[in-house]
Amino acid sequence: MDRNLMMERAEILVGSVDDLPTIPIVATKVLQLLDDHDVCIDDIADLMLTDQVMTARVMKLLNSPVFKPTQDISSLKRALVYLGLRHIRELALTTSVIHAFEGTSGALELNSFWEHSFGVGMVSKIIAQKIGYQDLEKAYISGILHDLGEVFLSNFLHDPFMEVLMHVKTHPIKLVDAEAMLLGTTHCEIGLSMARKWNFPESYCDVIAYHHNPGQAKIDPVLCSIVNLADLFCTVRGLNYGGREWISFKVCEEDAWTILIEAYPGMAQMDEERFCYELDDAIPDVTALVASIFDHN
Numbered sequence: 001m002d003r004n005l006m007m008e009r010a011e012i013l014v015g016s017v018d019d020l021p022t023i024p025i026v027a028t029k030v031l032q033l034l035d036d037h038d039v040c041i042d043d044i045a046d047l048m049l050t051d052q053v054m055t056a057r058v059m060k061l062l063n064s065p066v067f068k069p070t071q072d073i074s075s076l077k078r079a080l081v082y083l084g085l086r087h088i089r090e091l092a093l094t095t096s097v098i099h100a101f102e103g104t105s106g107a108l109e110l111n112s113f114w115e116h117s118f119g120v121g122m123v124s125k126i127i128a129q130k131i132g133y134q135d136l137e138k139a140y141i142s143g144i145l146h147d148l149g150e151v152f153l154s155n156f157l158h159d160p161f162m163e164v165l166m167h168v169k170t171h172p173i174k175l176v177d178a179e180a181m182l183l184g185t186t187h188c189e190i191g192l193s194m195a196r197k198w199n200f201p202e203s204y205c206d207v208i209a210y211h212h213n214p215g216q217a218k219i220d221p222v223l224c225s226i227v228n229l230a231d232l233f234c235t236v237r238g239l240n241y242g243g244r245e246w247i248s249f250k251v252c253e254e255d256a257w258t259i260l261i262e263a264y265p266g267m268a269q270m271d272e273e274r275f276c277y278e279l280d281d282a283i284p285d286v287t288a289l290v291a292s293i294f295d296h297n
């Protein structure tokens with residue numbers, strides 16, 4: 001299906017929703033503040049403390065087994081010192097995006113959706129580290145956000161999207177292809193349209209739009225390829241949400257792999273089996289992380 005037509009349809013759909021969740025203003029400000037080289041921890045702590053939900057989430061995540069603090073961290077400022085400035089951006093953005101969709105009842109089971117998203121984020125970061133991609137934080141955040149458009153479809157196109165989910169359960173078709181066929185657009189175009197509304201930086205928009213076709217990426221094909229492989233990997237390891245268990249893939253036959261080898265020739269020597277084996281180590285951490293985010297007790 002024509003990509004321009006799918007984009008047009010996505011813009012109409014996203015534009016027609018009045019109560020599209022918003023990203024808290026504090027999150028956007030934290031992101032901007034962190035780009036300022038003279039920023040100090042006190043400024044960020046003061047700003048974050050104005051958003052109690054975000055503060056509570058950061059504290060909870062930080063005291064979770066994933067970050068394994070050596071002692072209980074009770075003040076936000078200590079938390080920020082412990083985490084370091086780079087991680088704060090990750091937490092501010094991701095906790096806000098999750099919060100934006102919390103409590104909504106859609107066609108998707110949100111827990112497994114975020115498990116997939118965080119899984120792809122963590123595996124993207126590991127792949128980025130392995131190949132020597134310079135911005136690990138960007139790889140992680142891109143992975144978390146790549147399927148954002150699905151939450152929109154799940155919430156605002158509930159019944160037609162339900163049909164899509166049923167269709168992929170019973171037919172050997174990828175979720176993204178079933179969306180194009182039955183909805184006339186996909187989560188990639190919808191996600192792009194939302195990301196633009198939320199003023200996400202261009203490279204995140206690129207991943208959201210092209211993570212299923214990294215060869216067509218406009219800004220950072222390497223980043224799109226990293227997320228593409230992480231996505232396939234998590235899907236075949238059970239971190240999926242759309243009944244796509246039948247999918248199998250061979251890393252070295254993927255376009256993304258070719259793109260990465262062109263950018264990082266050293267990768268050609270990498271043993272594919274070992275590559276996947278090492279990624280497997282991340283899976284238990286992903287499950288623990290998601291459990292800690294969604295544990296409301």
Ligand SMILES: [Fe+2]
Pocket residue numbers: 146147176187211212
């Ligand atoms: Fe996707």
Ligand SMILES: [Fe+2]
Pocket residue numbers: 116120146147231
């Ligand atoms: Fe995905």
